[in-house]
Amino acid sequence: MSTPFERTHDLADATATELLGLYAAGEASPVEAVEACLTRIDRVEPEINAVLTNLGEPALEQARESAERWAAGEAKAFDGIPFGLKDIIATEGVLTTGGSALYRDWVPAEGASLSDRMLEAGGILLAKLQTYEFACGGSFNKTFGIVRNPWDTERTTGGSSSGSAAAVAACELPVAIGTDTGGSVRIPAAWCGTTGLMATFGRVPRHGVMGLSWTLDHAGPLTRSVADAALTLGVIAGHDSRDVTSSTRPLDDYVAACDRPVSGLRVGVPTNWFTEKVHPAVQAAFETSLEGLEAAGLVLVPVELPTFDLVEIVGWTIMHGEMSSLHEGALHTLEDRDAACTDFYAFSPFVSASDYLKAMRVRPLIQRDVEAAFADCDVLATPGAPSIAPLLADMMCDVGDELLPWLDAAPRMTLPFNVTGNPALTVPAGFVDGLPVSLQLAGRPYDESTILAVGAAYERVAGHHLALPALALGQEPAVIGGAS
């Protein structure tokens, strides 16, 4: 396997795909990779606070075992890749807190489907990572502190997969798994300049993942390249009978999909909803990314999504209704949680059954809207987030002519595809005021391969995924100004 990675770089900066190439060529070992990641964690962790549980010692032992498999020619698909898990994902024998004091000491007896699959494929669990409390709180985790954006530590990562995005962006590890109920993989990926993938609802089993909203929850990877997202999806996807919503559909070869030709594919560019509350500079960056897609041979076509003015209320009503049910046993202890989590849960018991069911029944209408759009295109393209990452001090998104609370702004781009269940991928698409912005690509159900192919083609044209924050590089950060 060829690799463009130069050994003059810190091995912590390598992607998973690059690491596999280096291992195969005998130019690096999993032990060296884990040691490099641990050194990086030691250096940057005081600045970003992404790691909840550092598993350095067992990881080094796993790395030695992996090195033996590589030497014996018995390496598996993910062998020797250090990875991290959002701490709502259960790990056998390893602390799993949910980001909450309520589970501060919980050590599961059984791992989640996806974490077991990553380990069985040779992956090395290096860290359990920060999360907004139960995937729905805020940046200020009452129990475990604030996670800071590696591009500007005065700003949020977004969430709820806060530690996953920060850890990957700062090159503490090449792959992390997050979860996404309204954008919790893709929003922090967008704001931290990483790749984030939410596969089709049902593609990745959720057994062992703490739930927020069972019809909207997804799990997926955050990485520093589309190829790594594809590699990871191939490891974690596939039916598991312990999750009745997981699909029995066969998997594609997602890594190979990244090299599929994309010339002539049609990109639907929505003319409504996704354009309405976006900062002009972010919109301009999005339009530049569309030019990049055209440069890769894709054809842009306008599409309209008439029912999308219902998509927010449908999504929030479903989410609140289901979270109230899932967490009903803990609603009496709200004041023990962080402020944002408390507020989120405070409202949830007041969603009526009729409103919840109406939202569920309107959902297929929105799906049909997306179906009509896909009659004329192969992927949909939108900004990954409507603004750059907000300051931690106010958590307000500047969308141009108004400041909006981040939860009123950011999910506008992402929540629609949780509601419909379509797969969606965010890829870095440049910078505004020195902070990352992102391109989101949504696909037909179970057609992750096409969005991966288009995302990889865009990467080859644009190259924004190669940029690393000064913090990762051990440099002084640039002074960042302008709009929040």
Add this chain to the structure above:
Amino acid sequence: MSDPQDTPSIGFVTDWAASLGLPYSDERLAFAQQTHARLRPQLEQLRAVTLSFVEPVIEPATGNAWLENGGRS
């Protein structure tokens, strides 16, 4: 359009919480009421959508079937 008077009052939300046995603080009750008020226009829009009585819609089965069918109705 929504009438602000249609939004549940703080007294109604307080009684509702009590009926559910939820010992919410005044601050939490106020937040819940404010969230109701903020979402009210969208909620009314949702409630106004007309759905067929005879079409077989058993959610989330219909939504999941659409996905399993590759995005075709």
